[in-house]
Amino acid sequence: MSKFRTVRGMRDFLPEQARTMRYIENLARELAKLYGFKEVITPVVESYDLLAAKSGEEIRQRMYAFKDLGGRKVALRPEFTASIARLVATTLRNEPKPLRLFCAGSLYRYDEPQLGRYREFWQSNFELIGSKNPEADAEILTLTNDLMERLGLKNYWFKVGHMGILRGILGEEGVKEEDQNLIMQRFDKKLWEEGLKILEKLKVSRKCLETIKNLMKIHGTKIEDVLGKVKEKVKDYEVSVSAVENLEEILNLTFESGVKFEVSIEPAFARGLEYYTGIIFEVFTPELEIALSGGGRYDKLIELFGGEPTPAVGVAHGIDRIMLAMEKQKIKPKLPEKPLVVIIPIEEDLKSKALELAIQLRKKGVCTEVEVMRRTATRALQDADRRGATHTVLVAPKELKEGKVVLRDMQLREQKAVDLEKLPNEILDE
Ligand code: AMP
Numbered sequence: 001m002s003k004f005r006t007v008r009g010m011r012d013f014l015p016e017q018a019r020t021m022r023y024i025e026n027l028a029r030e031l032a033k034l035y036g037f038k039e040v041i042t043p044v045v046e047s048y049d050l051l052a053a054k055s056g057e058e059i060r061q062r063m064y065a066f067k068d069l070g071g072r073k074v075a076l077r078p079e080f081t082a083s084i085a086r087l088v089a090t091t092l093r094n095e096p097k098p099l100r101l102f103c104a105g106s107l108y109r110y111d112e113p114q115l116g117r118y119r120e121f122w123q124s125n126f127e128l129i130g131s132k133n134p135e136a137d138a139e140i141l142t143l144t145n146d147l148m149e150r151l152g153l154k155n156y157w158f159k160v161g162h163m164g165i166l167r168g169i170l171g172e173e174g175v176k177e178e179d180q181n182l183i184m185q186r187f188d189k190k191l192w193e194e195g196l197k198i199l200e201k202l203k204v205s206r207k208c209l210e211t212i213k214n215l216m217k218i219h220g221t222k223i224e225d226v227l228g229k230v231k232e233k234v235k236d237y238e239v240s241v242s243a244v245e246n247l248e249e250i251l252n253l254t255f256e257s258g259v260k261f262e263v264s265i266e267p268a269f270a271r272g273l274e275y276y277t278g279i280i281f282e283v284f285t286p287e288l289e290i291a292l293s294g295g296g297r298y299d300k301l302i303e304l305f306g307g308e309p310t311p312a313v314g315v316a317h318g319i320d321r322i323m324l325a326m327e328k329q330k331i332k333p334k335l336p337e338k339p340l341v342v343i344i345p346i347e348e349d350l351k352s353k354a355l356e357l358a359i360q361l362r363k364k365g366v367c368t369e370v371e372v373m374r375r376t377a378t379r380a381l382q383d384a385d386r387r388g389a390t391h392t393v394l395v396a397p398k399e400l401k402e403g404k405v406v407l408r409d410m411q412l413r414e415q416k417a418v419d420l421e422k423l424p425n426e427i428l429d430e
Contacts, residue, residue, distance in 0.1 A: 009119025023333035028124030032102035039102045042083035048073040054275040062110040076108035080125040089307025097130025116290045127314035134250040145261045152331045157262035161269030163276045164243025173204045187270035216268040226265040275301040287328035293317040342384040344371040346396040364424040
């Protein structure tokens with residue numbers, strides 16, 4: 001046995017899983033095209049300062065950070081948004097808005113490995129940059145729902161909130177941004193009591209504490225109903241009221257367009273990433289406690305990186321977790337069934353003919369393998385069967401003399417001699 005194995009938190013994806021991962025990624029890529037998002041590829045290694053600026057304490061402490069050989073403080077990206085915001089603040093600075101950008105790839109966080117939480121994981125990421133309007137938020141929600149639908153996921157729901165609700169209250173109370181961030185991190189992890197304790201230490205007013213406690217109790221699926229209650233609770237906090245109104249407008253706009261999905265509106269919902277300023281949301285399925293996707297509006301980040309003030313909204317879909325949810329819901333990727341051909345030379349001096357035939361079939365787009373183990377025809381046929389070949393082609397001297405090979409249908413277990421030039425069509429026409 002080799003002493004080498006994967007590093008803790010890192011995984012190999014074997015063919016079936018790799019296929020599912022790529023299927024999800026490609027579906028997201030197709031969706032990007034449909035919605036006008038252009039793909040960009042950004043580096044896995046970025047400057048530590050860029051990644052640390054607004055990622056939040058949780059992620060900051062879990063970054064794979066190191067000095068490169070040139071002494072630069074760098075880190076493996078823990079998320080995509082910082083890289084995209086950097087692009088928009090620099091190279092894409094003068095591009096006409098809106099910008100719709102898509103990217104997909106691996107991310108790194110030194111999280112405690114557990115079901116659905118890995119140290120290397122994969123996301124497809126969409127950012128709509130340059131619009132502050134609710135229709136941009138609605139597009140991101142719609143697109144996320146579209147992906148879930150196309151994947152065939154069932155019974156999923158969107159947990160929805162708005163950063164402006166809590167921040168509006170805390171801002172009015174004079175709580176500094178760093179302290180607000182600390183509180184948001186606790187709330188993000190559902191450590192409600194810890195969050196409230198910080199507030200008490202900061203000596204916020206009774207009214208503030210009561211309002212936040214009340215908000216924690218409110219959640220529901222009916223937009224008017226829930227947001228009506230929230231508005232009533234935060235009526236003395238102007239910024240919070242407009243946050244509620246903004247959320248209401250986004251959700252109404254989304255559903256007026258005819259899109260249908262379940263929402264759970266939670267006004268005390270917070271996300272650990274510090275850059276969110278508006279709507280925030282996550283997607284859940286009943287089978288998993290962890291979110292499949294997460295997103296929201298971040299209107300100040302690009303400016304913070306030295307760009308023009310540029311509002312933006314985006315979402316990241318966790319490909320690993322989507323795969324988990326598909327497994328739990330017994331959903332298989334919808335991949336086209338294509339023939340797989342194995343070419344078996346019956347005699348050693350027919351090897352080159354077998355290779356030549358394989359080249360011809362591949363030119364026609366037929367997936368083709370050649371028997372390379374020099375096994376007997378019987379053994380090679382058994383192996384082809386085991387590996388799911390739909391057809392085998394036996395290259396034998398007698399048939400070859402007449403310009404033919406033997407084509408075997410592995411499912412029907414029937415075989416016939418076929419003219420060499422008709423072989424691709426015989427396979428493809430079935
Ligand atoms: P975030 O960047 O934290 O908003 O996360 C967005 C999505 O990425 C989550 O909803 C997850 O699907 C996925 N994700 C985040 N962290 C991990 C992780 N450690 N392992 C697997 N997926 C993750």
